[in-house]
């Protein structure tokens with residue numbers, strides 16, 4: 107994984123890829139056509155993140171709550187996931203992308219579970235970009251499963267132990283959380299990990315989200331001041347801090 111990132115580039119970007127259904131409905135197409143277009147947008151986004159030097163991309167593909175959709179949409183999404191995994195694994199491999207599936211896989215068909223495991227195995231040695239696909243994922247599920255895991259192991263629940271038991275413990279928390287599709291909500295995504303993420307909302311429907319839209323989000327992030335509870339003065343490189351690093355030269359002779 108690259109180590110020398112510009113300070114203003116997020117190393118971990120998370121995205122709620124929303125708006126597929128509306129994209130299709132605007133064109134009088136079935137909602138699944140929007141989900142298919144959404145896969146193309148994801149492919150573009152993965153390759154642009156890798157080019158820009160983002161290290162981790164975490165995307166919300168199917169939420170714990172999406173089971174409540176009409177059965178034909180749910181089965182369409184399951185079929186799409188299965189076929190995308192079959193087709194894209196080699197592509198990810200070529201591009202140096204390591205895939206992780208994040209979520210409760212126990213409710214998924216054995217076929218999808220096997221394809222996910224296979225894609226994870228196939229890409230396990232890649233280190234250009236980590237792609238976390240959150241599928242049958244919910245932030246509440248993640249917190250509950252982490253707590254249950256600690257309980258079964260007889261471990262004390264602390265912020266640190268809970269964080270380590272979470273589904274995304276293999277990487278740092280997201281720096282930038284983007285939601286497309288115009289809605290201003292989190293919808294049960296990364297409830298724990300997004301504690302200090304910078305939020306960015308775009309009206310663009312996910313299938314239309316392109317490299318320029320991602321660049322706009324990254325540029326916006328670069329202008330943010332991340333304070334993590336401190337004051338602006340504490341984190342801003344001001345004269346005091348500059349003096350610490352470059353003490354004034356002693357004047358000679360007067």
Ligand code: IPE
Pocket residue numbers: 123124125126127128129167168169172183287
């Ligand atoms: C997001 O797009 C993809 C999934 C939730 C699977 P939507 O399907 O929610 O699209 P809209 O919000 O209905 O337009």
Ligand code: IPE
Pocket residue numbers: 122123124166167168169172289291293
């Ligand atoms: C969030 O989008 C889930 C995914 C993008 C996978 P939703 O479309 O399901 O969210 P709500 O229902 O509008 O909050």
Ligand code: MG
Pocket residue numbers: 124125126287
């Ligand atoms: Mg939606």
